[in-house]
Amino acid sequence: MSPDELVYLGILAASIPVGVLFRYLSPPVKQKAALTLGLLITIATCGIHTLHSLCTVLGTWLIIRVNWKKAPYLSLGWTFLYLLFFRMVNWFGLPSPSPFANAIQLLLTLKMVSLAYEVQSYHFEKKKDVSSFSKSPVIGRLSQEPSLYDIFSYSYCYIGMMTGPFFRYGTYVDWLEQTDPLSLPCKAPCLSRLKMVPMYAALFLGFNYLFPLSYVRTDDFMEHNFFFRFFYMVAVFFVFRMRFYSAWCGAEAVCIAAGLGCYPQGAESKPGRGPTVQYSPEPGALVEYDFKTIQNIDCYNTDFCVKVRHGMRYWNMTVQWWLHEYIYSSAPFRAYALRAGWTMLVSAYWHGLHAGYYLSFLTIPVCIAAELAMESCVRSRLGTEGQRVFDWVHWFLKMRAYDYMCMGFVLLKASDTLHYWSSIYFIIHVVALVCIAVGRLMGGKKKEKKEEESEK
Template sequence: MKDDIIYLVLLGSCIGFGQFYRKFQDQEQKKWIGTAFGFLVVLSVSGFHMLHLLFCYLVTSLIIIYINRRKCHIASFVFMFGYLFFFRSVTYLGWEAPPGHTNMIQMILTLKLVGLAFEVNAAYTKSKAIGQAKKDEDATAGGKPLDTVTDNEKALLKLDMLDILHYSFNYVGILTGPYFTYKTFRDAITLPFSIRADCIGATLEKLKVIPLYAGLFLLVSFIWPLDYATSTEFYEERSLFYRLMYVWPTFFIFRMRIYTGILLSECVCTMAGFGAYPKACQSKSGHGPSKDCSPMISNSEEHEYDFETVRNIDVVSTETCWTFRETMKYWNMCVQYWMAMYVYKRFPSKTYRTLATLAVSAIWHGVHAGYYFCICAAPFYLPIEDLYVKLFIKDATGTKLKVLNWICWVAKFFAFSYMGIAFLLLSIEKIWFYYGSVYHIAYIFWIVTYVVGVFIAQIKKRNARRTEKLQQSAAQ
């Protein structure tokens, strides 16, 4: 509870500071003030553990600036994730464990610095390709002009230690994100959009629902505490049905906590004007604008703005969409963007890229077994859902479709809840105690369901082939 209070106070301070911060006009002044306040936030929760963060910044900056840019992203990835593992394992060396909030800062810093290395690598690769084309006197590709190196890409190729320092430690997003690219950071400093956007309105729109989520979190966690799921009384005095259904309130508590934290983090960005772009830019979470915003700078006061770039969660879609696969798209979207861009799309094997991405996600979340039980279980559930959607829901209509969608929705949230309790219990002993108390029933059910689904699919294929042969015979 103490950590939660500290977390809320710091986020509240960051939100309030944004009202003044976004009004600074001088770019260098704005960078230094944002970084200074960021250092103050980090120091207040980390103390001397801040040295971990400074060391990571220093080493990765040297990698990005001085190592061959064809390889700097790989070197940064290996170092930062390796150090993240070391950071969480220092207690085995007899050292004091870093505070929980420092762990969150380290997690976001890992994404930022590795993501920056990938951005630099992409800018370098593009500039080399354009340079080679010009050298070969081939200014077109397929009849179209070659891309030019943008101002942001030029800035990436000229990064220095101070640029990386400001990006790494600016107070916006330093506690729990959301992740945003160097381009988004640079645009927030250099472009006039943050002054033109309705930052206060966007912030209030998010703040007005936070008391509901926070209140539900406190109420349900009081009635159904997580610790009860690992007590002797829970196993000896409660029925199997009660024990199995206990995953529903525990995952509900988790969702309300996450919704509260993520929306507060988004408010830090919106109040500071980070991620503000004209709606015409068609911004996407994590990525930023899908269209060039340069023509809109001169008449920036004429546009409507949004903060889709830093939108990290879509609560309504998370709660109401029908399938497990869809829900994953609306959850922690900026981090998912990072995972998709820098792990999924870059992984050499298409067969194992999903599993590799989820494994990296689990490593990023922590060293506890519960993260792997939860996150790495998803790839094994998704084929089951995909199979039954294809068999029964894909071609359904009317009332039948509505009923099947509701069944899929219940199955989705049960799957999330059953896997999610491992994420919350963390240790193998506690996880095994709970799953043992319900006889691993969900995993057994999913295996049986998948086998039955494959059998039904084979029968449908045989029937379809018979029907096709009969139609061919009749036609002859």
């Protein structure tokens, strides 16, 4: 493990027992303590680069204060333009930000845009309340506009600062205002989320040692046969998954230990979004709780769901909700594949400026178009047994597609990515284009995604 990864691990490990202590605090003390701890972590790991996150927060606060009606679009423009400056500071003679500053900046960007939308919704619903003389039933609406102190507290809350999960300001306020946090069932869910982490970590360390990414860039690697080169991307993506399974399960445990994102099951919470229905249990009724609001990874479904488009729902789930809610839903296209492409382009930009991100993310719409074509012209014409076989083949190709795209994500450079892809003859692109062509030749109608379902 690298020194940076050890720091991440140390912060995650320490945050779990600290979270338990936070459940003993009153709301004002909890808010102040979470802010103080978050600032200490930020300054200790980022140093002078803390100024980047500070500028982002102050800029968003100013936008909300000046023009709350247009704040969502202005904050999106502000935070994403600042990301560009953040990644090009060397051009201005400034020192490059640390990986920790980059992680904080990524999560903070999501928080600030979401906050602007929540404040806009608060004002709109407040106007409706005045005109109708009744309180709006909007789920998760704010009770008041956040102050500068509230925004700072949300931005620098120690929970999820570097590893996620993303959570809305409304979720943060609900956490502060929990009436009896010590009664919440946190221990069992926390241990349940942690029980697989040692295995994921061991698999990550073992396979990372056996299949180092650096080997792909060597001349010796290219001397191996096609099947070895093809298999290597399977191993690399496995290492990639184990790394994030470990980190995100640990990050969820941090939230659970502190009680963040704990809602009654009847509220039908979704990752990132939180409660989706009003839920008021009967007095004395037994209430069961869950932590779906902060669930960021579904390891089983990531590996075993059948479709490419479904695979995205179970990976980085809170961020996927953010992308669906604020980017996909307002995309300037109607076709599902094009809307997905637009969303993936924004996601690539959010991740960074490396060409590998764009090559990988923009391959996803091609794969989606291919699977839609084959579902429409082939699967729909098969019987039950034929569809079962089709789904197994579909799953195999889905996994190989993500193996293939992962190489661009980790190699980063366009030259390295294209060099590797060419060594396996751009096989996933070829298969996808063949599937699209076959679908058109067989007269399959393009299947559009009409449901506006949040990404999970």
